Amino acid sequence: MKLNSSQQKEVLAFARQLVCEPGNSGDEEKSALLIEKKMNELGYNQVRVDPYGSVIGIINGSKPGPTILFDGHVDVVPIHEPDEWHHDPYGGEVVGDKLISRGSADMKGSVTAMIFAASYLDKEKLLGTIIVSASVAEELIPGRALEKILDEYKVDAVVVGEPTKLRLGFTEKGRCSISMTVTGEVAHSSSPELGKNAIYIANDAIRRIREIPVNSDPFLGDEVRELVELRSEPTPGYGSVPYYCWGLWECRILPGESEQALLNKFVSSQKGSEWEERIHFQFETIDIPNFTGTHLIGKDFLPAWREDKNSGLYKQMEAAVEKSGIPVEYEPIYYGSNALMSCGVKKLPTVIFGPGDVALAHKPDEYLRIQDLWKATKIFNHIMELNGKYTY
Template identity: 35%
Template sequence: MSTNRLKAPVTSIDEQALVLLCQQLIQTPSYTGQEKGVASLLKDTMLGLGFDRVWIDAVGNVIGEIKGALPGPRILFDGHIDTVEVSDEDKWSVAPFAGELRDGHLYGRGATDMKCAIGAMVQGLAPLIAAKNTLAGSIFISGTVCEETFEGIALGKVIEAVQPDCVVIGEASGLSLKRGQRGRAEIAVTTLGKAAHSSNPAVGKNAVYMMMQLIEKIRNLPVSHDSFLGDGILELTDIISTPYPGASVVPHRCRITFDRRTLVGEAEDTVLAPIRQAIAELTAGDPSFAAEAEIVSASQECYTGAVLSGSRFFPAWVLEETHPLVDGSLAALRQTGLDPALTKYSFCTNGSTSAGVHHIPTIGFGPGREDGAHVVDENIEVEQLIGAAIGYQAIAAKFLLK
């Protein structure tokens, strides 16, 4: 993709301001639960550009609105403003928070995931302020908190506030258009044994040995499949026994966690059912076998002091290829000179809430590669950044500009 052949549908993008904003966003660290600085920067930027209203809600999301003079739909462009931590700074060739430009790339934590997408939304959509008299409806931009630990929970607060008719998720897509994703469930499985001195294990029941039996049965469970989304993967991600460390003690408890990638139509009960059946079969063969499986519940404190909590189950979603949001967005992007593929995300996004929970038509479109997130020397091509800004403007203009 070359930006030399792209054009904005309404007015040109201030590319210098766009790059500068993205540098400022990267230069403002915002680990999960510490997003206040970035939220304030975005609020001040949107107010300075002339957004009709901008506010920060109770959990710390920053929300801006461009309100058209005519009645019409509400379209929400969303991106999260938290990032994962930098735990390996010694491996980076650039300072993670310097926002360094090098050879057409902008470097830093959050460049791909996903501060530059937020910057592209703000600078790409701001020119539509000058066209408000012919704008039918409202454009919202949300910078949501705590996505890295709790996909979509904070976005739910935004949806309650703005009641969007459709949502554009700005996660990295390489400027392709995404119409779905697998969901994610965090499943905890616990075996319950009986403690004993390890010199006399026969009087106890080792919970780790029990878990080994159960893991083997779970690994042989059939995998669900969807022709578009792929397999409903179930992968063990951690295991710990109690007590730990177990000095001369037979462990009486063992807990493992599975990451389950879910498909459309799968619910908490349906993903737990095969595991619970495996437990029941082992219990039938050994009445002393005791285990349980559940979807993990968790909470996350926001920088405002508010607490987000809920089940760690994030539904899958797919929007039909013929849906007007998909069809119209493809047409709008192609009119700018972009040529987006129509595909799906491989990871979980805030779309699990907008589409999976609230059933709001949702698409994904953003700069950067999916595999460029959470990596050493995280970076994004400036060309992709500019293309995303033009694309966001094109999508909004397609549906709201009269």
């Protein structure tokens, strides 16, 4: 398809409307209701908000075929540096060829493109079913909202619309968070020899973890193990040797790394330490309350994945991109997205593809080029038109 001027205007107008809703994780209700209303106006066959707040729209073709799901999250991160913004973070301003706003690139522009791409389909020519999901809470608990959708709907392939500069994301680092607890013995700080300082024990544990060999991948580079938080008790610690210390490690995982193998690396790093019995590790569990009153809860371990570029889904993606007149390029994905659930956990054929540059995500003056918004709408439409023409 080729977007006419009227279609270009309506796509941009809705993208501007959508980015004006803040919608931090768990508080996406206004965005969800806006999307639900728009999908109904655009003639989707079915539209609903699920128990966790995600909006699900379905387009049914007139002929049998597979079901392909297009997913994009509608939550955004809070504004941490308001003085660094030169534009209203939720103003939806158009300046030159850019839509400037929080969530424009990450990833309400992509969500908008998916919604309208599906509405422009000729249902009489469409094979199978198109599902568009506007999912929630991805910024704080990746994959879990999409997991609920995939548990309910039988899906044959998934397109996750994260910003890739319209390149095909074919592999992605996994992610997890591991907590470290250290038990010492309290004493008065004037007589520290009578206690065991949990911070000192933690320092030794940290050193040992940082000495674990780092593996590397030809596409994704080095795995990551980074200490992001450390706190002790009692606090404030005036007059006391700390008897407890807690640290949080965030990890970016390479393909092939299992949950147990990763945890074993942390545990094994402490072998031979005189403090070994005082140090414990476990995967964190994340619990996010949703605006619907439910909770998304999940262990924070999502494995890495890699897809075959010669598979049916990727041939379909290539054909759709080529039809739109832009070169086919591939992109390894270093951040965590909902694709970690659809492909890493559920093993469904998955590609990450969308407009915008992830380097702008979460930053002041985040923007999306309007031409890329329109290009994405056309490409998503072409992908949908090709549903059933390739074997997933």
